[in-house]
Amino acid sequence: MAHAERLAHVRYVGEKELAGALPGADALFVWDFLSGALADAWPAENGPGWVHIASAGVDRLLFPGLVEGDTVVTNSRGIFDEPIAEYVLGLVLAFAKDLHTTVRLQAERRWRHRETEPITGARALVVGTGPIGRAIGRRLGAAGLAVTGAGRTARDADPDLGVVHPMERLDEALSEADYVVLAAPLTPQTRGMIDAAALDRMRPTARLVNVGRGGLVAEPDLVKALRAGRIAGAALDVFEDEPLPPSSPLWDLPNVIVSPHMSGDVAGWRDELVRVFTGNLDRFVSGRPLRNIVDKRLGYVGSQP
Template structure:
């Protein structure tokens, strides 16, 4: 749908350098010294290319996460960074609901029993009237909350600014500050992590906080892999304090084949795929083209990242 000519209607020159996911960054085949816009994989790009593209003024990330590119030089520079915030909120929310339902209805056990042709009754829990705590209650968290309310759940949002509410419709029954996160953990039957990658969120869910979760509760992580201390979570999943977890993001990706998460029967592993949908490319390209037109016209861009905060 989005051919090179679509961009050339706005840009005087367009260069496309293919970069396969998981492969080393390719060497540029052209002179980049006059280019001022860069579209890249923000989650994986450390921006070494800027050594050859000194006139770049705006960098657009095709992921919401931009941690790889936020080195000290970039943070202190005048370069503007934008991301795809909002484009992935609905797919991630849909994925989260699928995981909550799967954990509640014992789907991991159902699948194993099917493979082994084992017919047996499976314990399940009631989603309606249960409490879900959404830690990182912003765009993604809001979309998750809307869907949880439709299932009859009590929703607690947890965010840095608890006084900020959606003016048109606020699905959360209660919004608490990050300084009250322990209270959220202790009240919730389900915890959803939708936190960004920052210094403050690194190792956020450690042994101390995991033990403050309600016994027998469930965890879903659709934020960043660095927010959980893997060893501490494995211990809580193994001793039954946490009944199960659905994990879409990991500190090391792809998840190593010898990682214990693969073997735990109460864990659902998905390959950082919550953001994905059949409309993903359309959404991100539409946003980028809108921003490209704004940039060309000298107007403020959408989805500008606060570089010091990291999102």
């Protein structure tokens, strides 16, 4: 943050000091993107004119006081695209090649030969057509999977996702996929989109991969579907409650891969987050248009300046 400190007076605060630090501040960098403290601390007047968050998702910032005011919100879009795409490919390979079972059998010193699945020609549906979803589509397509997408706008020949189904027809698209990858933002429209009805539409051999937000999935419905064998497995990097409580049944299901919200966190990611913020701080101080401006009504970045 040395560059930021050359541009502005920087004050570092925790949740307890936040309410006292916000009035009169020009800008706020939200480093803990999972914290909900900002909603409680937000001042009725004289709050920051610009809030930047150290994540691509901004759902924690979309409380009424911030959405309805004039404060500009920006995110860290662009940092996590390729790392998350690589992670998703790794999860697809883990399922297809049964690697999680191999690791478990090795720990038990058991020799059990199995046949595995090809990924070439397997069908992947990527839900979410932003930069992360597009990077996932490119990576899976390069590995030989047949990729389609689902998003707000239907398209027939998307360069990264092929056919993009409108979200209104998501149920139809789910029924055709071997892998369903969630990379959508969490909004009122997407919350709980993968519920019992959606899971019933999926193929019994299909796997669900969630690298978007935990709230996209109705977790109790997913647990029931996995236990009943209505889908073959799930790989979850995000959860409604994080950290995932030790009491969650997801820990013990043999057809589930649990990871601690780490799919985009490669070596150097913290430095990249600071770089994006300080680049925008340069623009803010000099009066130039900010990058990665979030449409607060939609819940994600719109057109770029």
